[in-house]
Amino acid sequence: MAITTQQQQQKMGLITVATVITAYTFYRQLIKLSAMNDGTPVVPYSDSWKGSTIEFREDPVTFTKKWTEKLGLVYRIHLYGRIHTVASGKYAREVFMSDDFDFVVGTRKTFDMFGMAGIINHHQLVEETRKAIVQHVNPQLKYYTPRVVENLTIGLQDILGDLTEPKEVSNIFPLIQRMVARGSATVFVGEKLCQNDQIVSIMQNITTDIGKMHPRYHQSWLIKFPWMMKLYFKSIGMFSAEVKHQRKVILDAITPEIEMRQANARNNPNWERPKDVLQELIEINGPSYNNNNQKEFYTAMLDQLLVLIFASVHTTSENGTIVISRLLQHPEVIDELLEEQDQVLRKAGLDPNQGNSVDLFTFEIIKNMPKLDSVCRESLRLRSQFYELAHTNIRNHNVVLSNGTVVPPDGDVLINVWHAHNMGEDDLTQFKPFRFVNSRYPATKVSDQFLVFGEGKHSCPGRWFAIQEIKTIVSMLIRDYKLSAPEDIIFPIAGERLPHGKWIQSFDRYNMTSSTTTTTTNAYKEQEQQQQQQQEQEQERQPLLRS
Numbered sequence: 001m002a003i004t005t006q007q008q009q010q011k012m013g014l015i016t017v018a019t020v021i022t023a024y025t026f027y028r029q030l031i032k033l034s035a036m037n038d039g040t041p042v043v044p045y046s047d048s049w050k051g052s053t054i055e056f057r058e059d060p061v062t063f064t065k066k067w068t069e070k071l072g073l074v075y076r077i078h079l080y081g082r083i084h085t086v087a088s089g090k091y092a093r094e095v096f097m098s099d100d101f102d103f104v105v106g107t108r109k110t111f112d113m114f115g116m117a118g119i120i121n122h123h124q125l126v127e128e129t130r131k132a133i134v135q136h137v138n139p140q141l142k143y144y145t146p147r148v149v150e151n152l153t154i155g156l157q158d159i160l161g162d163l164t165e166p167k168e169v170s171n172i173f174p175l176i177q178r179m180v181a182r183g184s185a186t187v188f189v190g191e192k193l194c195q196n197d198q199i200v201s202i203m204q205n206i207t208t209d210i211g212k213m214h215p216r217y218h219q220s221w222l223i224k225f226p227w228m229m230k231l232y233f234k235s236i237g238m239f240s241a242e243v244k245h246q247r248k249v250i251l252d253a254i255t256p257e258i259e260m261r262q263a264n265a266r267n268n269p270n271w272e273r274p275k276d277v278l279q280e281l282i283e284i285n286g287p288s289y290n291n292n293n294q295k296e297f298y299t300a301m302l303d304q305l306l307v308l309i310f311a312s313v314h315t316t317s318e319n320g321t322i323v324i325s326r327l328l329q330h331p332e333v334i335d336e337l338l339e340e341q342d343q344v345l346r347k348a349g350l351d352p353n354q355g356n357s358v359d360l361f362t363f364e365i366i367k368n369m370p371k372l373d374s375v376c377r378e379s380l381r382l383r384s385q386f387y388e389l390a391h392t393n394i395r396n397h398n399v400v401l402s403n404g405t406v407v408p409p410d411g412d413v414l415i416n417v418w419h420a421h422n423m424g425e426d427d428l429t430q431f432k433p434f435r436f437v438n439s440r441y442p443a444t445k446v447s448d449q450f451l452v453f454g455e456g457k458h459s460c461p462g463r464w465f466a467i468q469e470i471k472t473i474v475s476m477l478i479r480d481y482k483l484s485a486p487e488d489i490i491f492p493i494a495g496e497r498l499p500h501g502k503w504i505q506s507f508d509r510y511n512m513t514s515s516t517t518t519t520t521t522n523a524y525k526e527q528e529q530q531q532q533q534q535q536e537q538e539q540e541r542q543p544l545l546r547s
Ligand code: HEM
Pocket: 096, 103, 126, 129, 130, 133, 137, 308, 311, 312, 313, 315, 316, 319, 389, 451, 452, 453, 454, 455, 456, 457, 458, 459, 460, 461, 462, 463, 465, 466, 467
């Protein structure tokens, strides 16, 4: 009896807490809505719970086009359980440029990767990561290129092995992921740790693995209660055995490495300082930790590396996959890229038929391929992106855009990327691979019409590294393998982010007898030519012999 009463009291307590929280949530929504009574048009919706979410998801192209044409550059939309402000064109730039809005805060509301990975002090970490990339990675790209290419090659071999016959790969993404993880690892954690298979595998998969724990917020009632989402994300970071395991593997690997580097820096005058991001981070952050809290220091290094991994590996792999898929969709473009490759290598005094990728694809060579660069920019521009890059007003006062639209504290602005990439000139919805050749717009250049890397002072600092990796991967693959897609490649418009459908990609190494990847497309062509020449010579000799 006593137990029943206790249970009833607990139940009542829970119901009261839930009621208070729900009422408070709706109260805050109400305050936000009244602040937004500024004449900004709203996309009409009849379902006050789901808003326009279902209609948008069914056909995002038609939806975004229709309402952007009807309502203009700034409007409001009830999406994913809340009212958002949508900003396009110059208003999008205003949001990117303003310190009142924060992309990381906006993104974390619906997908808190940091919380789910058990990272606490994310704000400072993102700032430190940005600094490390700007001050260390970008100026050293040329130095890093041979190391990256060597590791991209190893990543490629990890998945494809030594091909002795054509191989069909039903999903190219894991291959690109592996290459990117391996290529990035050498820069992030150094030449020794990048050989640690466990670390590379975690770098490769951690974003997808943790992403799978997301409560599929579009369908979930949790989305109505952002603070509950926050708790949910945090609880994964605190209690998930998988996350704990992944953190432990990296921590166990970096701890002795950091200890060894610190000891060498102190005691060994002949020690050669390693060149990688880890070393930079040790030197930047090490002095603020004393010997008593070394464990805390190692954990901070772990969190810092995780931020770097989340920002870089999945994004680069996804976009690399998109570029390769476009090429498979337009195989004639591969021929043009090979021609460009051939010319650039010969002009630099290199024989395209000799040597490994690492000997040929230097920083300068990759830089001198405008067609390849244009294909990358064009493929990324045409990604299915609509209302993206949520930016939250982080002030405790209203922020007013220059057209008078009010964004209340904690209010979110979605950037209308679809407008930036598809509206304006008539042909913008078409794939024109060489659109940007001879233009002032390399793939790394952000602009109002190209928001893949954001814009403004928080625009992606890793884009030079990412594009360099993607271009090198494409160069390696088209040189050494015959790529083809026997069935149509479908670029998804809604839902999934990666190209899919009933298709396979055939990897057909040009020289099937070789056990290394040194044999090239050009070598293949030359072999064919030689064989043809031999045949012709034999045919010519035949009458002579007969006579
Ligand atoms: C194709 C691959 C990539 C894409 C599409 C991409 C995209 C983005 C976008 C959209 C942002 C937000 C920009 C904004 O708020 O205006 C961003 C930020 C960031 N990215 Fe990338 N990124 C890529 C690769 C990388 C790589 C390889 C690194 C590291 C080497 C990196 C590091 C970062 C960091 C540290 C930030 C936060 C910057 C800040 O808040 O100040 N990203 N990225």
